[in-house]
Amino acid sequence: MSQLTRTLVVAALAAVAGGLVTYLLAPAGTPGGTAEPAGPRPLYWVAPMDPNYRRDGPGKSPMGMDLVPVYEEPGQPGPEGAGTVWIAPEVVNNLGVRTAAVAPGSLPTEIRTVGYVQYDEDRRVHIHPRVEGWIEKLYVKASGDPVAAGQPLYELYSPQLVNAQEELLLALKRDNQRLVRAAEDRLLALQIAPDFIQRLRRERQISQTVTFHAPLTGVVDNLAVREGFFVRPDTTLMSVGVLDEVWVEAEVFARQAPLVAVGLPVTMTLDYLPGLQWQGAVDYLYPSLDEQTRTLRVRLRFANEDGVLKPNMFAQVVIRAPAEEQRLVVPREAVIRDPDGDRVVLALGDGRFKSVAVALGRVDERQAEILQGLRAGDEVVVSAQFLLDSESSRTSDLRRMEPLPGSASADSGHDMQHMEHAGHGEMSHD
Numbered sequence: 001m002s003q004l005t006r007t008l009v010v011a012a013l014a015a016v017a018g019g020l021v022t023y024l025l026a027p028a029g030t031p032g033g034t035a036e037p038a039g040p041r042p043l044y045w046v047a048p049m050d051p052n053y054r055r056d057g058p059g060k061s062p063m064g065m066d067l068v069p070v071y072e073e074p075g076q077p078g079p080e081g082a083g084t085v086w087i088a089p090e091v092v093n094n095l096g097v098r099t100a101a102v103a104p105g106s107l108p109t110e111i112r113t114v115g116y117v118q119y120d121e122d123r124r125v126h127i128h129p130r131v132e133g134w135i136e137k138l139y140v141k142a143s144g145d146p147v148a149a150g151q152p153l154y155e156l157y158s159p160q161l162v163n164a165q166e167e168l169l170l171a172l173k174r175d176n177q178r179l180v181r182a183a184e185d186r187l188l189a190l191q192i193a194p195d196f197i198q199r200l201r202r203e204r205q206i207s208q209t210v211t212f213h214a215p216l217t218g219v220v221d222n223l224a225v226r227e228g229f230f231v232r233p234d235t236t237l238m239s240v241g242v243l244d245e246v247w248v249e250a251e252v253f254a255r256q257a258p259l260v261a262v263g264l265p266v267t268m269t270l271d272y273l274p275g276l277q278w279q280g281a282v283d284y285l286y287p288s289l290d291e292q293t294r295t296l297r298v299r300l301r302f303a304n305e306d307g308v309l310k311p312n313m314f315a316q317v318v319i320r321a322p323a324e325e326q327r328l329v330v331p332r333e334a335v336i337r338d339p340d341g342d343r344v345v346l347a348l349g350d351g352r353f354k355s356v357a358v359a360l361g362r363v364d365e366r367q368a369e370i371l372q373g374l375r376a377g378d379e380v381v382v383s384a385q386f387l388l389d390s391e392s393s394r395t396s397d398l399r400r401m402e403p404l405p406g407s408a409s410a411d412s413g414h415d416m417q418h419m420e421h422a423g424h425g426e427m428s429h430d
Helices: 003-025 089-095 159-174 177-189 194-203 254-259 385-395 411-423
Strands: 044-047 050-055 068-070 084-086 099-101 103-105 110-119 125-127 133-138 152-157 209-213 218-221 238-241 245-253 265-269 278-289 295-303 314-320 327-331 342-349 352-363 367-372 379-381
Touching: 133 159, 159 177, 159 194, 177 194, 245 254, 245 314, 254 295, 265 295, 342 385, 352 385, 379 385
Parallel strands: none
Antiparallel strands: 044 050, 044 068, 084 352, 099 379, 103 327, 110 245, 110 314, 125 238, 133 152, 152 209, 218 238, 245 295, 265 278, 265 314, 278 295, 327 367, 342 352, 342 379, 352 367
C-alpha cells in the first residue's frame, strides 16, 4: 500500500470516529446534536453561589460550577403588561430607590418674585417749554431736589413771550375786549400763570424773562438743563415725581400668570431694610409677555408716606393668590420631562416598576400637579427613576422593535440582566 493510500484511510477513520463521538455526546432527542430540547426557553443562566453572575447562555461560573438556567415565572412581568421590569431586592437597595405616595393636595398659592421700585407714573410730570428761548436762571440744581407746588423752577427768556405780552398791552390800550381775551388765552396756552397776567394788566410793564413754577409737590428727576441752555418745545427740561405712593414693577412666570389678578394683596420686603414689610396690591397686568424672558410684567402699588422707598430699589414681593381646588400631586423630582411627553415610574411592589405617561398641571419648585395618568395611593419613584424608565421603555410595546419571525429573542431576560449588572457597576456578556 502506498503512502498516499495509507493517509486517506487514516483520515476517513478519524472522521467516522469524530461523528460517532458527537452522536454519543449529543443530548437525548437531539439527533446529531443540532436540535434543542423541548420546553420553555431559559431567560438567562446564573451561578449557583452568586445570583448576580449572569450569562446569556450555559457555561461555567468563576468557581467552576455549571450555570443554572432561570425560566420566566408565571405572571411575570405581570398583569401590568409590557414595560414592567423586575429588579432583585438587593439591586433596589444598591440603587437607592426611593418612592413617594400620590396624594391629593394643592400647590402653594404664594407667588414669590422680585421687582423694582418706580415712581407713580400716574402723578409724574415732565416739564417742557411751550416756546423757544434761553434758561436765564435755574432754581433747582440737581435731580432728587425736593420741590413744593408753586415753587419756582426756572426763568426763561423768549422773544415769543415778549411779543405775547405786547399783544395784551396793545389790546388793553385799544380797550378791545375781544382782543384782550384772545391775548390772555394765548398767554395761558404758553403756560403763563394767571397771577402773572393779572400783574401785567395792572402794571402795564413787560417782563423780559418769565418764571415757571412746579406743578405739584415732589422731587426733581432727570434734570437735563443748566443756566444758559437754549431750549425748544421738544426739550425735556426735567421731571417731577411724587413718592408718597410708589409703583413696583415685578415679573412672574407665564405658568403663574393665570393666578394673578388685579387687587390681590402683596407683601414686599427689602434686604437693606430688614424687619420691615410693606402691604400693597396688584394694580395692573401688562397685556403681553417680555420677548426675551417670556415673563409677565405686573405692576404693584404701595403707600410710602415716610418716603423710605426710593426709585430703583430692589425688592422681594409675595403675591397671595386665592386657593385652588385640590388635585393629585407628586414630588417634582419624580417627573421625567421629555419632548415626547412627561412620565413617572410607578412602583408596583415586589420589585416591579413601570413607566407611565402623565399629564401635568402646575409645577413649582417642589411639587407637580397630575391631571391624568395616576390615581391616589399610587407609589412613584423619586430617585433612580431615570435608569428604571430606560429599562421600562426598552420592554414597552410602544418602543420595542418586534423580533423577526423565527428569531430567538430573549429581550425580557436580557433587560433584567442589564438592570442587575447596572446596580453592581458591571455588565458582561459571553
